[in-house]
Amino acid sequence: MIKLCKVSLNVKMLFLIFFLFFLKSFGQINELKEIGFDKVELKTKSDTIVFIRSINRDNTTKPTIIFLQGSLPLPIVFKDKEEFFTLFPFKTAEYLDKYNLILIARKGIPLLGEFQRDANGYKDANGYVPLEYIKYDNLTYRVLQTREVLNFLYKQKWVDKKAIYVVGHSEGYRVAAKLSENNKKITKLVCMSADPFNRSTEEILKYRLDSYTQSNDSISQNAINDITKNFLSIGKIEEYKKDADLYNWSSYNSELTFNSFKKFNNPILVIYGTNDLTAFHNDLLLFLLKDKRDFFVKAYPDYDHNFFKKEFDEDGNLVEDSYNWDTVFRDTVNWLETGKLD
Template sequence: MESAKPSNKTLVFIQGSGSIPLFCKTENTIIPMLPLELTKIVKKWNLNLVLVAPPGVECVEDSLILDQNYYKTDVNGWPIMKYRQGNRLDLYVKRYLSVLDHLSESNSNREFYVFGHSQGSRVAAVLANQNSTIKKIALASVNPISRSHEAISKIRLQHLSGEVTFEKSQALIEKEYKRMRVLNRKENKNLEELSELSYTYPSLLEHILILNQPLRFIYGSHDLGTVMEADKIMLSFIEKGKSNLSTKVYNNMEHNFYEGDKYNWDQVFEDTINWFFNEN
């Protein structure tokens, strides 16, 4: 989606996991699945906005073929096969590199700014390592280690808050350790296992520590899968003597920037774009 006025600034937004289209077509209208006022954002900042639909999913899908949560699934309720086959970090990065290369061919002076959310943050980090035209990177709502680490952090918090006993929490954590040991040794991995491992090794932290572009890490203080390890990112940058990282924490917000019933994505997006284009 491009702005009305010519612009060299291009924002690439990489959404999180799930076989969800960019837009859903109902009987009367077309609804954006991203909780953002896209047209307003593009006009205000005079930029080009790039959105790429997940593998096997059209940009616009009819609501009648989506499930109640707007996912495109098969008859058994699984994400469609093309999505499952394409949901690997290396394949996602390849898709976005192809898009950026195509856009660069039409405008050699184009500047790219990349904003990833959740799983999209992992894609954004690797993409920035492989494309030197990316000027700044924002990563939101992502555990710096892995999804397995995220699951364990949530269990730890459940114990600390009294939701589960110590014995129960330790049993669940040991179960997760065992699952990862088995997964790493397994020779014939299925599509979901290949996908998980692609987003696990190397860790996100390893990917971003080698970045030299300005980088912002964004998360909500109530995003339980992220907040327990978020400080590890800044401390690791300090240890390496790197000063290209800043953080933005939103109080009382969770993974998708809900604060109770209030949805705050527009504010988060506005703040991030302001960082992209108004700060050095």
């Protein structure tokens, strides 16, 4: 009897755990559906990739936009009080009927996060960024992850194979560019708000500007020399896999991103704000790629890295910055559809 009681208790406990897990998962699925999205788990031989897609009830064939976010360890769905929203930085409502919108979760980060707690980056119960995220936080994995999703989408009846668009912002700029190399499945490529060389050149520019404003040219030059030396010393990045931080650094610095554009034969659009120091070198792209067909660059004066613009009242006093992601993305979609820029 005692054994039977223990077994019965264990079964009840397992059922309770399963039931609570089911309720939690079911709740998240319903919450996602309320804002127009479904959760998808893509299982490969060695990985499970989670992403959300906009609901397509009739599996109608539509153009598809894969949006690649930046570098922070953020959930891709947030709860703020009783409201839910995705990590897409633009309002998705006007695109849900016409497009399949895709957003891939970062490895090791929960799909759903609390906005007040996680908006600056998710941390576990001990206050640390999850080790799984750190391990997979590199260009190599992000490209492999996105390629798996792209290959999956390409096989779906609800995806228009002639209209698959990849849009990368910040770190996603580099992921999108690398993914595009010799890739015939991508119809058009959009890269936003990052340096077209690498992270090292971003640092060099900051030091150089500091030397002009703070009269510390010798100190800045020494720092620049060190950055350049480190870049030139990068070997095969696989050699650094045992050190996650070094692997991350080398994966994003070993190559110059703009070279990826040379290996993509379809139209490319590069977008950046002129008040974004990390994107400064995009001014040079039309010089570097002057012979490339269907290559477009659009600068937004006074916009920063996330397309905020400083605003002033009639007396010249600074007021709340305006948020312009919706404008920028509307322009992006117009280019995807027509090939034209205003």
